[in-house]
Amino acid sequence: MSNVIYRVNEVFETIQGEGIYTGVPSVFIRLQGCDVGCPWCDTKHTWDVESGDECALDQVDQPSHDQKRWASATAEQLIQLVMQYHAKHVVITGGEPCWYDLNPLTRRLSDHGYQCQVETSGTYPIAIDPRAWVTLSPKIAMRGGREVLTSAMFRANEVKHPVGRQADIDALDALLARCPSSAAIALQPISQQPRATQLCIQTCIERNWRLSAQLHKYIGVL
Ligand SMILES: C[S@@+](CC[C@H](N)C(=O)[O-])C[C@H]1O[C@@H](n2cnc3c(N)ncnc32)[C@H](O)[C@@H]1O
Numbered sequence: 001m002s003n004v005i006y007r008v009n010e011v012f013e014t015i016q017g018e019g020i021y022t023g024v025p026s027v028f029i030r031l032q033g034c035d036v037g038c039p040w041c042d043t044k045h046t047w048d049v050e051s052g053d054e055c056a057l058d059q060v061d062q063p064s065h066d067q068k069r070w071a072s073a074t075a076e077q078l079i080q081l082v083m084q085y086h087a088k089h090v091v092i093t094g095g096e097p098c099w100y101d102l103n104p105l106t107r108r109l110s111d112h113g114y115q116c117q118v119e120t121s122g123t124y125p126i127a128i129d130p131r132a133w134v135t136l137s138p139k140i141a142m143r144g145g146r147e148v149l150t151s152a153m154f155r156a157n158e159v160k161h162p163v164g165r166q167a168d169i170d171a172l173d174a175l176l177a178r179c180p181s182s183a184a185i186a187l188q189p190i191s192q193q194p195r196a197t198q199l200c201i202q203t204c205i206e207r208n209w210r211l212s213a214q215l216h217k218y219i220g221v222l
């Protein structure tokens with residue numbers, strides 16, 4: 001038994017809408033808490049961890065619909081929730097999941113035959129089972145002032161970069177020059193903006209990178 005306690009905003013099943021596993025049925029575990037401060041963040045309700053928002057674990061076993069609520073759970077309790085669903089792929093996101101030691105959770109899930117994928121900003125050390133897939137979405141010069149860690153870039157299996165304009169691609173180039181990576185690279189337009197989407201399509205074709213278009217927003221699932 002581990003004594004790591006996770007603060008959980010929601011657990012639910014959907015279709016992975018981002019990155020290389022796009023289209024894969026997945027159980028999402030969204031952890032509460034992030035101080036990176038991306039101005040366009042989809043999940044601002046996960047930033048703060050306020051004691052007044054704590055709730056019972058059975059309340060987070062469904063989509064939170066942008067509520068700030070969170071419940072405390074051990075890895076074992078989370079696995080019991082995950083096992084109620086069909087999917088064999090588990091996405092751990094947030095918030096910033098690397099606020100937490102993910103070893104107990106990802107080790108047990110992997111032992112139970114689940115493929116784990118973690119979505120992270122790369123600004124905290126990644127403590128995770130070696131079998132887990134790491135999707136790193138580098139956050140460069142965000143308001144929280146945190147930097148992308150070289151160790152996180154080294155661990156990443158996939159680098160999925162949010163793009164609003166050309167300067168974001170230039171910043172990714174500078175990061176890759178500083179931290180050479182063998183990870184697959186995907187560009188993700190910010191908030192379905194048409195100009196960003198066109199820029200991502202054009203750059204992905206020129207460079208043989210992947211496009212990550214947030215499929216869930218186009219097909220209307222969470
Ligand atoms: C909400 S974050 C949570 C995990 C972690 N904090 C991170 O940033 O990777 C999950 C993914 O959504 C992306 N994302 C958040 N808001 C977005 C937006 N408005 N448009 C496109 N991607 C967004 C992030 O870049 C990240 O790849």
Ligand SMILES: Nc1nc2[nH]cc(C(=O)O)c2c(=O)[nH]1
Nearest residue numbers: 015016017018093119216222
């Ligand atoms: N369907 C779906 N796919 C996702 N991939 C990454 C997500 C996230 O918020 O981390 C996300 C999400 O919120 N929904």
Ligand code: SF4
Nearest residue numbers: 034036038041095121
């Ligand atoms: S790091 Fe992730 S959760 Fe945190 S503000 Fe940025 S996109 Fe949102």
Ligand SMILES: [Mg+2]
Nearest residue numbers: 042043093222
């Ligand atoms: Mg999302």
